Amino acid sequence: MKTITIDPITRLEGHGKISIFLDNKGDVDNAYLQIPELRGFERFAQGRRAEDMPQITSRICGVCPVAHHFAATKALDAAFNVEPTSAAKKLRELMYMGYFIYDHILHFYYLGGPDFVVGPDAPAAKRNVIGVIEKAGIEIGKEVIKHRAYGQKITAILGGKATHPVCGLPGGVSKGLNKDEVKDIEKMIDSCVDFAKFSLKLFDDIVLQNKKYVDLILSDPYQLSTYNMGLVDKNDKANFYDGMVRVTDQKGKELLKFKPQDYTKHVEERVEEWTYIKFPYLKKIGWNGFSDGKDSGIYRVGPLGRLNAAEGMATPLAQKEYNRFYETLGGKSVNSTLAFHWARLIELLYATERAKELITDKEITSQKIRNPVGIPGEGIGIVEAARGTLIHHYKLDKDGLIDKANLIVATTNNSGAINMSVRDAAKGVIKAGKVDDGLLNMVEMAFRAYDPCFACATHTLPGGMPLEVNIYDNNKNKIKTIKQNLQENL
Amino acid sequence: MKTIILGVGNPILRDDGVGIHVAEELKKQIKKPDVKVDTAFTGGMNLLDQMIDSDRAILIDAVKMKNKALGEVGLYDIRDFSAFHTCNPHDVSLPEAIDLAKRLGERRIPKDIKLIGINIGELSCEFGEELSSEIAKAVPKAVDFVKKEVEEDE
Numbered sequence: 300m301k302t303i304t305i306d307p308i309t310r311l312e313g314h315g316k317i318s319i320f321l322d323n324k325g326d327v328d329n330a331y332l333q334i335p336e337l338r339g340f341e342r343f344a345q346g347r348r349a350e351d352m353p354q355i356t357s358r359i360c361g362v363c364p365v366a367h368h369f370a371a372t373k374a375l376d377a378a379f380n381v382e383p384t385s386a387a388k389k390l391r392e393l394m395y396m397g398y399f400i401y402d403h404i405l406h407f408y409y410l411g412g413p414d415f416v417v418g419p420d421a422p423a424a425k426r427n428v429i430g431v432i433e434k435a436g437i438e439i440g441k442e443v444i445k446h447r448a449y450g451q452k453i454t455a456i457l458g459g460k461a462t463h464p465v466c467g468l469p470g471g472v473s474k475g476l477n478k479d480e481v482k483d484i485e486k487m488i489d490s491c492v493d494f495a496k497f498s499l500k501l502f503d504d505i506v507l508q509n510k511k512y513v514d515l516i517l518s519d520p521y522q523l524s525t526y527n528m529g530l531v532d533k534n535d536k537a538n539f540y541d542g543m544v545r546v547t548d549q550k551g552k553e554l555l556k557f558k559p560q561d562y563t564k565h566v567e568e569r570v571e572e573w574t575y576i577k578f579p580y581l582k583k584i585g586w587n588g589f590s591d592g593k594d595s596g597i598y599r600v601g602p603l604g605r606l607n608a609a610e611g612m613a614t615p616l617a618q619k620e621y622n623r624f625y626e627t628l629g630g631k632s633v634n635s636t637l638a639f640h641w642a643r644l645i646e647l648l649y650a651t652e653r654a655k656e657l658i659t660d661k662e663i664t665s666q667k668i669r670n671p672v673g674i675p676g677e678g679i680g681i682v683e684a685a686r687g688t689l690i691h692h693y694k695l696d697k698d699g700l701i702d703k704a705n706l707i708v709a710t711t712n713n714s715g716a717i718n719m720s721v722r723d724a725a726k727g728v729i730k731a732g733k734v735d736d737g738l739l740n741m742v743e744m745a746f747r748a749y750d751p752c753f754a755c756a757t758h759t760l761p762g763g764m765p766l767e768v769n770i771y772d773n774n775k776n777k778i779k780t781i782k783q784n785l786q787e788n789l
Numbered sequence: 790m791k792t793i794i795l796g797v798g799n800p801i802l803r804d805d806g807v808g809i810h811v812a813e814e815l816k817k818q819i820k821k822p823d824v825k826v827d828t829a830f831t832g833g834m835n836l837l838d839q840m841i842d843s844d845r846a847i848l849i850d851a852v853k854m855k856n857k858a859l860g861e862v863g864l865y866d867i868r869d870f871s872a873f874h875t876c877n878p879h880d881v882s883l884p885e886a887i888d889l890a891k892r893l894g895e896r897r898i899p900k901d902i903k904l905i906g907i908n909i910g911e912l913s914c915e916f917g918e919e920l921s922s923e924i925a926k927a928v929p930k931a932v933d934f935v936k937k938e939v940e941e942d943e
Binding site: 335336337338339340342343355358359361405427428429432437440441444447448451463575 | 799800801802830831832834835838885888889890892893894914915916917
């Protein structure tokens with residue numbers, strides 16, 4: 300791989316680094332977020348049995364194995380020219396809702412929530428889930444743990460093992476559900492629906508009733524008017540497991556709608572010399588640097604991207620919340636990065652309602668769970684990972700071995716936007732060369748909202764991401780370094 | 790004493806998966822009814838889930854120690870390390886998961902949790918299932934280390 304070093308930024312491995320460049324007035328000219336990126340997947344995949352990809356790719360990330368598992372499985376459906384049975388699709392989607400339930404709960408209560416529930420000004424040591432529990436009460440802490448575990452259990456019952464599912468096969472799944480399992484899952488889902496409602500009420504009480512927080516959500520450094528992307532069903536309602544990819548503009552108007560197999564016609568990946576991370580953008584609009592607005596092809600994915608890219612939610616309670624979201628935040632599109640957190644809770648409610656629909660579907664106990672595969676070829680699978688659109692693309696040879704493989708993960712889809720959000724947050728707290736003490740937190744809040752998945756990073760609680768911030772004057776001399784959590788361990 | 794031995798790491802991230810390699814070897818060598826050997830490609834709360842209900846847990850994981858030789862095997866307290874890695878900043882570290890669970894009244898956490906670390910120097914950001922030669926040499930050392938640890942406390 301070609302490496303060009305632009306002093307003083309070099310590509311990095313190991314931990315996150317932010318380089319902030321000031322202009323001659325001491326204001327922020329530009330900022331670059333560099334995070335490690337796993338490399339060499341194509342070479343790694345080449346020559347492997349295609350059927351192994353759902354298992355192998357579920358190991359790419361310890362947090363979203365289910366998303367990789369099904370993106371890979373759906374790519375294999377396409378590559379082997381087979382449509383899964385109707386029951387298999389429902390089983391997959393049900394399992395997928397379990398994944399959304401635990402992942403969204405984890406994010407809201409552990410990572411993003413503390414900023415609001417405990418407060419953005421609270422000391423870093425308090426801005427964590429323990430701080431949330433101290434504020435909200437120990438009983439709520441127990442509910443958080445319980446429902447996160449329910450989400451895990453639902454995926455484990457359907458997937459074999461919660462942490463590395465083994466159920467997805469081209470054309471279907473390997474295991475159906477029996478009546479006892481259905482009963483157990485339904486009980487858990489009912490409880491999750493209530494917990495999702497409760498979480499939205501908590502957000503309402505603590506955040507939306509507090510003018511200071513609403514002002515923060517709507518404040519300048521956290522606005523970014525990019526395009527938005529997400530999967531939608533045939534009624535243009537948000538869907539996590541399947542559908543067409545829809546892109547809307549800054550006003551919520553449809554710009555593009557395409558089938559997963561056409562993604563290469565619409566998405567291009569920009570390479571910058573200072574990072575291994577690629578920056579996808581819309582071909583139709585083009586690359587216009589790290590800028591937002593209608594002339595820049597950068598788009599956002601994830602909870603906010605999905606809500607903006609859809610015309611609503613397919614379940615009644617989530618739809619009500621969807622309407623309230625846009626009424627409260629000034630109509631479509633909502634461009635506030637911090638609104639990701641609210642959007643995430645609306646999606647949590649949708650996931651629980653959708654899970655209830657699926658578990659009460661008569662077909663869910665059907666044992667017609669697999670169709671025979673066809674001749675191997677090329678296939679693309681797209682799902683919505685909790686943190687955004689995830690694309691797997693494989694080319695198979697005639698023996699069903701992987702010839703070519705490409706992945707675009709959710710955080711990569713968001714990489715252009717994350718970089719801009721970091722820059723804008725830095726602009727908000729650095730004025731005339733004076734670096735505010737709240738810099739790290741403001742900047743972290745900006746990228747935490749995206750729930751990014753950083754490869755190779757080592758992590759602790761919120762405020763705990765290993766990070767180094769270097770600030771340079773207009774002659775590119777380093778004037779300040781701030782570090783956190785850079786310890787000698789993995 | 791009910792013991793769980795867990796090899797922790799990412800099996801497709803080269804040396805990061807060394808704990809998995811050690812656990813696979815231990816599965817062949819340890820045959821005791823009260824000792825379970827397993828692998829864990831996860832961290833934080835999911836890792837804690839796998840330890841619940843055991844009296845003792847022994848974790849085997851890759852660590853990064855600048856001042857130690859590559860492949861050096863050592864015994865550590867989990868509190869020496871703030872993070873057990875997953876790829877996402879929203880997971881919690883194991884000590885934090887334990888603190889949280891205790892605060893919420895969980896009583897099934899192993900009383901004795903040890904970490905056996907193998908120093909891998911730098912973490913690879915490139916996919917691969919193979920260990921580097923230095924780290925592969927550390928696998929039998931770590932296997933012996935764990936076996937001694939299991940026997941000593943009995």
